Amino acid sequence: MDEQTLKISKIKDGTVIDHIPPGKALRVLSILRIDDHVENSISIGIRVTSRRLGTKDVIKIENRDLEKFEVDKISLIAPDATISIVSNYEIIEKFPVELPQRILGIVKCSNANCITNMKEPVQGEFSLLSKKPLLIRCNFCERTMNEREITASLI
């Protein structure tokens, strides 16, 4: 861990989301539905120096585990992020987020004329076409969506 990250205090129990692209931390907080009613203690580093990325964002959340769908959503806007699970100041598990091949129920199709945007009993469902640049395809209307469109259409 480099010096800049150390400026953010360690957490006792909870989750660290590291290697978030610079400036995207606020977007990650919104994915985690962290708003002004938050009860956990949270540290956020924006544009801190990183050996690997140059600059990065990092988020540390006390007493919070992430659900799979939340990790999947984070992977769509921060595909190189790593998640550390901390217990009693120790990292007990660390893993990179992974873009799922099938993206289910976390993105709304950006094609307004797609049948999945109607009152039908289906969730948005996409296939991952490419990681870099990020490109996914709706399994219903076959329309592709790029990173900008995906970010605007996260549920």
Place this chain on the structure above:
Amino acid sequence: MLRNKSVVSINDIGDDELSEIFKTAGDMEKVLRSGRSLELMKGKIMATFFYEPSTRTRLSFESAMQRLGGSVISVSEAKSSSVAKGETLADTVRMAEGYSDIIVIRHPMEGAARLASRFTSKPIVNAGDGSGQHPTQTVLDLYTIRKELGEISGKTITVVGDLRYGRTVHSLVMALSRFNAKVNLVAPPILKMPDHVVSMLPADFHLNMTENLSDVLPETDVLYVTRIQKERFSDPNEYQSVIGSYKINLETVEAMKEKSIIMHPLPRVDEISPDVDSSPKAAYFRQANNGVPVRMAIISLILG
């Protein structure tokens, strides 16, 4: 091969299946010419749901099923059907499953046929979903090129008109990328092919985008013309100028190779001048006639 499969996108039809459809459609054409009646689909029922107006596609599907000895039940107008009562497409399809062996759907929204295929074990055939796919039209277009020119590979196909909203051209260009064909896309900027379609095409595909039809006419083997709809333009003058620059007339025909053809998915409005109809290059009515044998082939291979 195609047995019991849904045909929603042209990508649902593999290369071997496409060859099988071409061969079967050729056989069906012979049967139609001979006047013999078939009983291949005797006792089978096709349900057609057309939530959007259609003349050609609907008639040719229904004719194809009846020529095969099967029968057809249909819902013609969404406003008179359960949709008007707020029923989901998913429920409509689950209901239709009990009434039929194969379901044909045209719907104004993209992805409708794929959704339908998720809610029934009966095969679904997409007869057009919004500005999405129209795979049976694509198969009949490929069949027509092959029949008229001998093969698709190595040919130059120039597609002109509304490349943005025209679903037939999205399916067609995607299919042509599977053959070793060269494609010229000719459209004004406002109607050019959307990025989401272009991004699906292989990187090594010979694709050329231009606004100028006369530049590519001399090398064209197939001129595929589509209808430009007036309502796509906010400025009527722009519509007039676009229509004027892409109108196909005898002069256009003269600029084309001797052994080349003009296709159009029909209906046409002003895009092709009627005096072109008598040219041997005008293949659009022959193309429309291929709709029945091609759909006979697809239905019989799915239910065979």
